[in-house]
Structures are given as structure tokens and as C-alpha cells.
Amino acid sequence: MVRPKSELLQLRAHVSGQSFVRVDGRNIYLGRTGDPLTLARYSLFIAEYQANGLVVPDGFDPKSVDARAALLLSSAPIPDEHLGDKPTTVCQLSEAYREHAQTYYANDPQMRGKIGRITKFIDEDYGSTEAAKFGPVKLESIRNRWVVAMSMLVPPQLNPNFPPHD
Numbered sequence: 001m002v003r004p005k006s007e008l009l010q011l012r013a014h015v016s017g018q019s020f021v022r023v024d025g026r027n028i029y030l031g032r033t034g035d036p037l038t039l040a041r042y043s044l045f046i047a048e049y050q051a052n053g054l055v056v057p058d059g060f061d062p063k064s065v066d067a068r069a070a071l072l073l074s075s076a077p078i079p080d081e082h083l084g085d086k087p088t089t090v091c092q093l094s095e096a097y098r099e100h101a102q103t104y105y106a107n108d109p110q111m112r113g114k115i116g117r118i119t120k121f122i123d124e125d126y127g128s129t130e131a132a133k134f135g136p137v138k139l140e141s142i143r144n145r146w147v148v149a150m151s152m153l154v155p156p157q158l159n160p161n162f163p164p165h166d
Helices: 036-051 062-074 090-104 109-126 136-153
Strands: 011-013 018-023 026-032
Touching (some): 090 109
């Protein structure tokens, strides 16, 4: 059985410092590794490769796409009208992480549940806090609350240190 072709080819680094894509047993060099122009050429190559039915376009030359690559690089980022100048909050960050966890841990419902409980716990106290201002001190206070909450779940005869006895 023949292995199907990949729609997204890996951009690799050659020891010479050049980046390349390996297709059908041959290397197509796109430029210097780490150069933004190389990444733009890679994007355009992948688009043409996919549009051409996963076949390298006849006579493809990376320099032939330089005009379009330059256009990609000169494009200004589109401003996010929904956020404006508002900073990202802890609640927004945890929501984004929960969405990521849904796909990353798709086969692990237990882990998704843990992440959901943890982020909910964090959102209760710090959801409206700017993410940039959420630091190690606040994280430690959450950790201390978890320790206390877990200690409350353990019967006193098994945990003689909590709650303290007079």
C-alpha cells in the first residue's frame, strides 16, 4: 500500500544554512534559514503545491514568487477591533487554553476535566486581572487555596495537622 502524500511539507534546515522542502525525492531550496523571505516563499510554495494536486508545479523556481513574497511581508497586521487597546485578561487566557485543551487532549477526558476545574478556580479570583500582572505571588496564593481545599477533603483522623486542634 502506498503512503498518501502529505498536504503540508516540512520546512527543513540544511547544514549549508539553506532551508528546503523535500518533495518526491528531491530538495527544493527556498533561501536562508530564518529569513522572513524564506518563510514567505515556503508559504507560497505550499499554496501552489496544494492547488496543483500535491504535485510540484512545472518549473517552480523559488525566486519566481519573490514579488508575491514581498507583498506578504509588507502587509500590515489587521487590527483586532474587538479588543482595541484593552489588555488580555486571565479569563481570556484561560478560555483560550481550555479551547486548546479540547483538541490537544481530545482522547483524554480526564485531563480536559482537570484543566477545566483548574482554570475555573483561577478565573474565580483573578479572571478580570490583566494577564501581564498575574505573577508568581498570585499563583502561590491559588496554590495555597488548593492545598487548604484538598486538606478539607481528608478526614481529620488521616490528617491530624488540619484543621489545627486547640
